[in-house]
Every structure is written in structure tokens, then in C-alpha cells.
Amino acid sequence: MICTICKDPILLSQPGKPATVEDLPLTKDLVDTLQAHQDSCVGMAANMIGVPKCIIAFYHGDHIVVMLNPRIAEKSGMYLAQESCLSLSGVREAKRWKTIQVVYENEKLEPCQETFSGWPAQIIQHEVDHCNGILI
Numbered sequence: 001m002i003c004t005i006c007k008d009p010i011l012l013s014q015p016g017k018p019a020t021v022e023d024l025p026l027t028k029d030l031v032d033t034l035q036a037h038q039d040s041c042v043g044m045a046a047n048m049i050g051v052p053k054c055i056i057a058f059y060h061g062d063h064i065v066v067m068l069n070p071r072i073a074e075k076s077g078m079y080l081a082q083e084s085c086l087s088l089s090g091v092r093e094a095k096r097w098k099t100i101q102v103v104y105e106n107e108k109l110e111p112c113q114e115t116f117s118g119w120p121a122q123i124i125q126h127e128v129d130h131c132n133g134i135l136i
């Protein structure tokens, strides 16, 4: 289901709750909504569709990766990025890390650990911030 994008800064500032097996149907809504906005959006967090749970979905190349309860365990190489967000207007500056190690659960709720660099790493950091109620 394609959902309405939440633009309420108060709702978006609330940290998400841990995602559980009951939240798995939500991952499809998140993917459907991301696909519907793929011309202007490369990643999405569940609170952007009004559900305060720690789930993100993002484009990695041309396929979509879903992560539950993502957490950045290690980071290196700070830089300043210019970012925009479907839930916010304008372009804003954000502190990002070039390489990150992400700990998360996949759609089968299996624990995963993966290292990302560059553009996908930047997208993940933006979406993990959403999970923590942080806006750029």
C-alpha cells in the first residue's frame, strides 16, 4: 500500500520503537511507498509513513534493501553532506561518515552486520537518524 508521507516535525522527532515480527507487514507498505516516490527519494523510514517503528528501506543500486532495528556500530571518515528529505523542505547540511558498519535484522528477522561506504552509507545514516527521531 502506498502511504501518505508524514511531514509533521513533532511526530518525526519521536524516536521509533523496536520493530518486531508483528511489524513485518509494514515493510511492504514502506517499500511500496518508496517505489512510488523513487524519482525524488532514495530511502524511507517507517515514521515517514506515520508509524514510529525502527524500520528503513532504501535503494542500493536498483534494488531495495529493508532493515529492521538498524544501528550504526562503527563509523569513520566524517564529512559534511548536503541533503534533502521527502518529509522536509529544502536542502540542509548533515554530518556524515564515509564508511559505516550497520547492525540490523533482515526481513526474516535474522541478525546481520554489513559495511557500507559512500552513497548507500549516507542514505542509511539519514534513515537511521529518522529512526532515532533526528531530522536533518
Ligand SMILES: [Zn+2]
Pocket: 084, 085, 086, 087, 126, 130
Ligand atoms: Zn528524510
